[in-house]
Amino acid sequence: DGGITQSPKYLFRKEGQNVTLSCEQNLNHDAMYWYRQDPGQGLRLIYYSQIVNDFQKGDIAEGYSVSREKKESFPLTVTSAQKNPTAFYLCASSIYNQGAAYNEQFFGPGTRLTVL
Amino acid sequence: AQSVAQPEDQVNVAEGNPLTVKCTYSVSGNPYLFWYVQYPNRGLQFLLKYITGDNLVKGSYGFEAEFNKSQTSFHLKKPSALVSDSALYFCAVSAPSGSARQLTFGSGTQLTVLP
Numbered sequence: 515d516g517g518i519t520q521s522p523k524y525l526f527r528k529e530g531q532n533v534t535l536s537c538e539q540n541l542n543h544d545a546m547y548w549y550r551q552d553p554g555q556g557l558r559l560i561y562y563s564q565i566v567n568d569f570q571k572g573d574i575a576e577g578y579s580v581s582r583e584k585k586e587s588f589p590l591t592v593t594s595a596q597k598n599p600t601a602f603y604l605c606a607s608s609i610y611n612q613g614a615a616y617n618e619q620f621f622g623p624g625t626r627l628t629v630l
Numbered sequence: 631a632q633s634v635a636q637p638e639d640q641v642n643v644a645e646g647n648p649l650t651v652k653c654t655y656s657v658s659g660n661p662y663l664f665w666y667v668q669y670p671n672r673g674l675q676f677l678l679k680y681i682t683g684d685n686l687v688k689g690s691y692g693f694e695a696e697f698n699k700s701q702t703s704f705h706l707k708k709p710s711a712l713v714s715d716s717a718l719y720f721c722a723v724s725a726p727s728g729s730a731r732q733l734t735f736g737s738g739t740q741l742t743v744l745p
Contacts, residue, residue: 518673520673554639554737554738555737556720556735556736556737556738557674557720557735602671604673604674606673606674608732615662615724615725615726615732616662616679616681616724617732618664618676618679619674619676619733620676621666621673621674621675622673623672623673624671624672624673626671
């Protein structure tokens with residue numbers, strides 16, 4: 515988990531509320547990612563960012579939003595439009611070299627979100 | 631589109647015995663293959679990767695993986711399992727592209743090492 519911090523570790527939300535999950539990295543990585551993990555489904559990509567002020571939708575972006583105003587920060591907002599937000603959320607970062615797909619991703623410790 | 635299959639949801643092995651966690655992949659072009667491990671309520675930790683060269687890749691904690699192009703497989707192995715190896719293991723694949731969106735993960739295999 516070194517170099518990437520996520521907060522809070524546990525988060526509880528009432529239905530209809532937006533919540534923001536924090537992700538910070540000090541690895542000087544250009545690329546950052548948000549994944550959702552549900553039991554038996556592995557990791558699904560929500561959003562990713564290759565560079566500051568730019569981000570792209572992943573496979574399950576509906577109901578989520580992100581920003582990338584600083585290289586080291588990539589917060590994720592889970593909006594009330596997300597139908598089933600209870601899950602474990604993982605942030606990751608990696609070196610980004612265009613055309614080179616061999617850089618491993620480094621993961622934060624995760625945030626477990628529960629909607630009450 | 632690239633994909634990864636981990637055919638076993640659960641693998642049980644006795645401590646001291648060799649272990650294998652299976653992974654097959656589908657990708658256009660040359661694959662880059664990764665193994666990650668996840669302990670309960672933690673993030674993923676990188677174990678090893680195959681980029682090119684020797685088909686046998688050695689990684690952290692005594693793990694190794696063998697790349698087999700003809701069988702499109704990248705099985706994770708360890709000669710002697712430890713109870714502390716019990717965790718969730720993920721295989722992932724990527725291929726050269728212009729996007730940072732590179733990794734596709736398998737659904738994971740829960741490894742339990744029995745004392």
